[in-house]
Structure formats: C-alpha cells, structure tokens
Amino acid sequence: MDNRELRQEVRRAATGDEESAAYLFDTYHPRVYRYALAKLGARSDAEDVAAETFAVVLRELPRFRWKGAGLEAWLFRIAANLVIDHVRRGGKEWASSDGFIGPEVPYDRTPEKQVLEREMSREVVEMLDHLTSEQREVLLLRFAAGLDTNEAAAAMGRKPNAVRQLQFRALAALRQHMEGGVKA
Amino acid sequence: MRKRRPEDVLEDYLNERTIPDDPELASLSRVADRLERGLTVDVPESGRERALFIQGAAARKRGFPWGRLLVPLTAASMLVAVVSVSREAGPGDALYGVRKALDKVGLAPGTARDANKLLDRAEGKIVDGEELVEDRRYRRARAAATEALHGVQEARELLEDASGEAREEGLDRAGDVEQDALDIREEIRKEHVEQREEEEADEAFERAQERVEREDSSGKGGGEDSGGSGSGRDSGGPGGND
Numbered sequence: 001m002d003n004r005e006l007r008q009e010v011r012r013a014a015t016g017d018e019e020s021a022a023y024l025f026d027t028y029h030p031r032v033y034r035y036a037l038a039k040l041g042a043r044s045d046a047e048d049v050a051a052e053t054f055a056v057v058l059r060e061l062p063r064f065r066w067k068g069a070g071l072e073a074w075l076f077r078i079a080a081n082l083v084i085d086h087v088r089r090g091g092k093e094w095a096s097s098d099g100f101i102g103p104e105v106p107y108d109r110t111p112e113k114q115v116l117e118r119e120m121s122r123e124v125v126e127m128l129d130h131l132t133s134e135q136r137e138v139l140l141l142r143f144a145a146g147l148d149t150n151e152a153a154a155a156m157g158r159k160p161n162a163v164r165q166l167q168f169r170a171l172a173a174l175r176q177h178m179e180g181g182v183k184a
Numbered sequence: 185m186r187k188r189r190p191e192d193v194l195e196d197y198l199n200e201r202t203i204p205d206d207p208e209l210a211s212l213s214r215v216a217d218r219l220e221r222g223l224t225v226d227v228p229e230s231g232r233e234r235a236l237f238i239q240g241a242a243a244r245k246r247g248f249p250w251g252r253l254l255v256p257l258t259a260a261s262m263l264v265a266v267v268s269v270s271r272e273a274g275p276g277d278a279l280y281g282v283r284k285a286l287d288k289v290g291l292a293p294g295t296a297r298d299a300n301k302l303l304d305r306a307e308g309k310i311v312d313g314e315e316l317v318e319d320r321r322y323r324r325a326r327a328a329a330t331e332a333l334h335g336v337q338e339a340r341e342l343l344e345d346a347s348g349e350a351r352e353e354g355l356d357r358a359g360d361v362e363q364d365a366l367d368i369r370e371e372i373r374k375e376h377v378e379q380r381e382e383e384e385a386d387e388a389f390e391r392a393q394e395r396v397e398r399e400d401s402s403g404k405g406g407g408e409d410s411g412g413s414g415s416g417r418d419s420g421g422p423g424g425n426d
Contacts, residue, residue, distance in 0.1 A: 016245025124222030
C-alpha cells in the first residue's frame with residue numbers, strides 16, 4: 001500500500017469505516033507489540049502497552065493530521081510515551097537479559113524450534129544490552145517496529161541523518177560484540 | 185560528485201533488503217538481518233482488542249435508522265423504477281417534478297449519494313493538497329484546497345435537499361473536509377509569512393551591507409582626497425576593529 005492509499009485508509013478509519021480500522025489494527029498492532037516487548041521484556045506488559053496505544057489511536061485519530069513522516073511516527077511516539085508511563089508506574093524500561101521473559105511461542109512448534117526461538121530472542125536482548133539507550137531505540141524502531149530511518153527520526157524527534165549514523169554505529173557495536181570484541 | 189556517507193549507503197541496502205558488495209557494509213547488513221529475525225516474534229491473539237478498536241471506530245459513524253424509515257422505504261421501493269429514471273431528469277423533463285419531490289423528502293437516492301461522491305473527490309483533493317504542501321508546491325496546494333472547498337460547497341447544496349441522518353452525516357463530513365482545506369490554506373499562509381520574513385531579513389541585511397560598503401568607500405575616498413595618509417588609515421582601520 002502506497003502512502004496515498006494509507007492516507008485514505010486513515011481518513012476512512014477516522015470517520016468510522018470498519019474495514020479501514022481493521023486494516024490499521026492488523027498492520028500496526030503486531031509491530032507495536034513487538035516494539036513494546038523488546039522494550040519491556042514481559043508479554044503482559046507488551047500486551048498492555050499495545051492495547052493502550054490503540055485506545056489512544058482510537059481517541060485521537062479524528063484529530064490526527066498527516067505531517068512529515070506520517071502515521072507510523074505518530075503511532076510509535078504514542079507507544080514510546082506509553083512505555084515510559086508504564087515504567088513510571090513501576091515497570092522497567094529496558095528488558096536487560098537478566099529480566100527478559102521473552103515472547104509467547106505458539107504450542108504448535110516443535111520443542112526444538114521453541115527453544116531456538118526463545119534463545120534467539122534472548123540472544124538479541126543480550127546483544128542490545130551493549131548499546132546506548134539511543135542506539136537501542138533506533139534499532140528497536142527499525143527492526144521491531146519496522147520503521148524506516150525517516151519515520152524513526154520523526155518518532156524520536158531527531159534528524160534522519162543523525163538516526164542513520166546512530167544505526168550505523170549501533171550495528172558496528174553489535175558486530176564487534178558478536179565477534180567477541182570490546183563492549184561498545 | 186560528493187561521496188555518499190557509509191550510513192546512507194547502508195540504509196539503502198537495508199531498505200532494499202540486499203547484501204552490499206562492500207565487505208564492511210555486508211557484515212553490518214548481516215547483523216541487522218540477525219537482529220530483525222530475533223525481534224520478529226509471534227504475536228499473541230488479540231481478538232478482543234481488535235474487536236473493541238473496530239467497534240470504537242465504527243461508533244463514530246451513526247447508523248442509518250432503517251426501522252424508522254421502513255414504511256417510506258417500502259413506498260419508495262414501489263417507485264423505484266420511476267426514481268431510477270427520474271434521477272437523470274433535468275428541468276423541463278417530464279420526471280423532473282418527481283425528482284424534486286423525492287429530493288424534498290430525502291428519498292432520492294442520488295441526493296446524499298451524489299453529495300458523498302463530491303466529498304470523496306474533495307477528500308482526494310485534500311490528500312493531494314497535503315502532499316503538495318510537503319513538497320512546498322504551495323500554488324498547486326492552494327488550488328487543490330480551493331477545489332476541495334468548491335466540492336464541499338456543492339455537496340452542501342445537494343444535502344440541503346436531503347433529510348434525516350444521511351443529511352446530518354453528510355454535513356458533518358462536509359464540515360471535516362472544509363476544516364482540512366482551511367488547515368491547508370492556513371499552513372500555506374504561515375509558510376508565506378515565514379518566507380516573507382526571511383526575505384525581509386535578507387533585504388535588511390543586504391541594505392546594511394551596502395550602507396557599510398558605501399561608508400567604507402566614502403571613508404576611503406576622504407582619505408585619498410586628504411592625500412598621503414590613506415594607506416596609514418587603511419592599515420589602522422582593521423586593527424581598530426579587532
């Protein structure tokens with residue numbers, strides 16, 4: 001779906017079109033959940049943040065005006081703020097590898113695959129432990145939320161160039177860590 | 185041509201999901217791929233939240249009162265053949281009176297529907313206008329907003345002849361589209377004010393620069409006229425400024 005079609009979907013959802021609302025939920029709910037899970041580390045917290053994000057989206061959508069990076073930046077700013085609120089209410093923002101509970105793995109997977117998937121996510125969390133909070137935020141917005149760097153920049157209130165540089169340095173730091181190098 | 189920065193080149197490869205030839209960038213691209221696979225976890229069932237979201241969005245659109253309109257609709261259905269022909273009737277046609285009569289009671293299917301078609305087109309113009317504002321093509325953006333406003337006006341005229349919930353919904357929607365068009369105009373106005381202020385600042389700077397240059401040259405001229413000491417004053421001037 002191109003940008004113009006997405007704008008039309010947003011407009012229709014804001015004026016009560018059920019199909020468009022379903023489209024927005026199905027497209028963005030998984031991405032918000034993955035972002036929140038990577039930030040908070042616990043399934044229940046991630047589910048709460050995703051549900052709260054869509055409650056805000058529902059309330060604010062008629063007032064939403066498409067500017068710059070558009071819907072994704074707006075939506076993930078909401079999600080990021082809700083993560084912060086969640087932390088203020090007693091949670092923990094960054095799920096370091098010590099506190100990581102991990103994603104829900106469906107029961108229809110083989111035990112080997114379940115272990116592999118859990119380990120893969122744990123490994124990722126361990127990798128991200130070695131980054132600064134800004135580097136981590138860029139990577140989570142890029143690879144958990146699926147934003148491009150322009151959208152991630154708008155969500156973070158940074159310039160796209162700065163975000164691309166953060167991304168580059170973060171990936172270089174992860175590579176160094178994976179190769180057994182010094183901590184970034 | 186300026187060499188592109190490695191972070192920009194890497195971004196292109198990540199967006200295209202291809203592996204760069206450069207070994208340095210290729211290894212970073214592999215790290216990104218590994219990270220993305222690790223973060224793409226299964227999402228638990230969220231049917232309840234989904235239903236609430238969709239119902240909440242749909243609640244904004246008020247339902248059409250089919251129950252209340254059952255009797256007139258039944259009557260109207262008997263006239264459906266006449267209606268379908270009369271929809272295209274213009275002034276002077278035999279069925280124009282039928283169309284006007286149906287318009288008045290809000291049963292002419294064309295009235296609200298035609299208004300909605302106009303509003304669909306006007307919304308398309310709003311989207312065009314917003315994109316043009318982003319591209320800083322203000323003249324075309326203003327034209328798009330104006331077209332949207334014309335569409336809204338025509339839709340409102342049609343809706344005046346409609347009645348009931350369809351009329352209310354149409355007028356609400358017309359109000360939203362109108363507001364969007366006015367927002368675009370306001371944004372263009374602000375941009376123009378900023379642009380004018382920048383231009384005025386530039387002009388003021390140029391005028392100041394010219395004045396300083398004039399003063400410098402008249403100062404120099406005076407020095408030369410007074411004879412002999414020009415070079416001394418020239419060398420002394422910048423030193424004084426320092």
